[in-house]
Every structure is written in structure tokens, then in C-alpha cells.
Amino acid sequence: MLNLKDGNKLIKILLFCALSFVGGAINGFVGTGGGILYVFMLNLLTKNDKRDNFSTTLLAIIPLSIVGLFAYYKAGSVDFSALNDSLIPGILGGFLGAFLTDKLNLKWLNILFGGLIIYSGIKMIL
Numbered sequence: 766m767l768n769l770k771d772g773n774k775l776i777k778i779l780l781f782c783a784l785s786f787v788g789g790a791i792n793g794f795v796g797t798g799g800g801i802l803y804v805f806m807l808n809l810l811t812k813n814d815k816r817d818n819f820s821t822t823l824l825a826i827i828p829l830s831i832v833g834l835f836a837y838y839k840a841g842s843v844d845f846s847a848l849n850d851s852l853i854p855g856i857l858g859g860f861l862g863a864f865l866t867d868k869l870n871l872k873w874l875n876i877l878f879g880g881l882i883i884y885s886g887i888k889m890i891l
Contacts, residue, residue, distance in 0.1 A: 768812045777810050785825075792826065793833040800826045801882060815874070816866055 784806040792799025800822045807818035837843050866874065 781806065781810055788825075789829045789832075792829045793836065799829055804878070815871060819866060820863075 784802060788799035788802040788806070790799075791802060803822040803825055804815075804818055807813060807821060808815055811818065813821070834843065869877075
């Protein structure tokens with residue numbers, strides 16, 4: 766169950782559901798980005814440690830990504846050949862990132878995460 770911050774629990778649960786829906790829609794629409802909304806939502810609404818929110822977001826994105834992948838696959842929009850050169854390095858990077866998350870000071874983790882969001886936003890606009 767959610768470890769919500771104090772306040773009106775019903776409103777927070779409804780907000781959680783609404784933001785989860787939007788996160789899923791964003792993830793399905795552009796193939797990524799729903800996780801950023803999930804991290805923000807969890808940090809805003811729960812008492813959880815931010816590191817826990819990062820890992821919880823990874824878990825939440827798995828079923829959303831599978832559903833999105835299925836829809837894109839049915840539409841003929843999946844290029845499996847792109848995995849040839851990126852899958853193994855991506856998996857290794859995921860292990861490294863998870864390892865470093867526990868080692869980095871939370872302040873630096875927030876700066877890195879915020880910087881990544883800003884950089885990604887600028888790249889998307891341009």
C-alpha cells in the first residue's frame with residue numbers, strides 16, 4: 766500500500782491514480798517519459814526515500830512498456846534490429862546506474878536527475 770504523506774488520503778490517492786494514468790499515456794505515446802512523471806509523483810505524494818521511488822518507478826514502467834510495445838508491434842513500428850548494438854551495453858549501464866544510486870549522495874542524485882530532465886526537454890524542443 767502507498768506510504769502517503771499526511772493530509773487528505775482520498776485526494777492523494779485520486780491524484781496518484783490520475784498522474785499514473787497520465788504517466789502511462791505519456792509512456793505509450795512517446796515511448797518514454799512516464800517514468801519521470803512517476804518519480805515526481807512518488808516524491809510529491811509519498812514518504813518514501815527518493816532512491817526507493819526510483820526503483821519503484823522502474824517496476825511500474827515494466828508493464829506500461831510491455832503494453833506500449835505490444836501496441837507498437839501490432840502497428841508494425843518496432844525495429845528489433847536496433848537491439849543488436851544496444852541491448853548488452855544498456856543492461857550493463859542499468860546495473861551500473863543502480864549500483865551508483867546507492868553510492869551517490871542524494872543531493873548529487875537530485876542534481877543529475879534534474880539536469881537530465883532539463884537536457885532532455887531542451888533536446889525535445891529543438
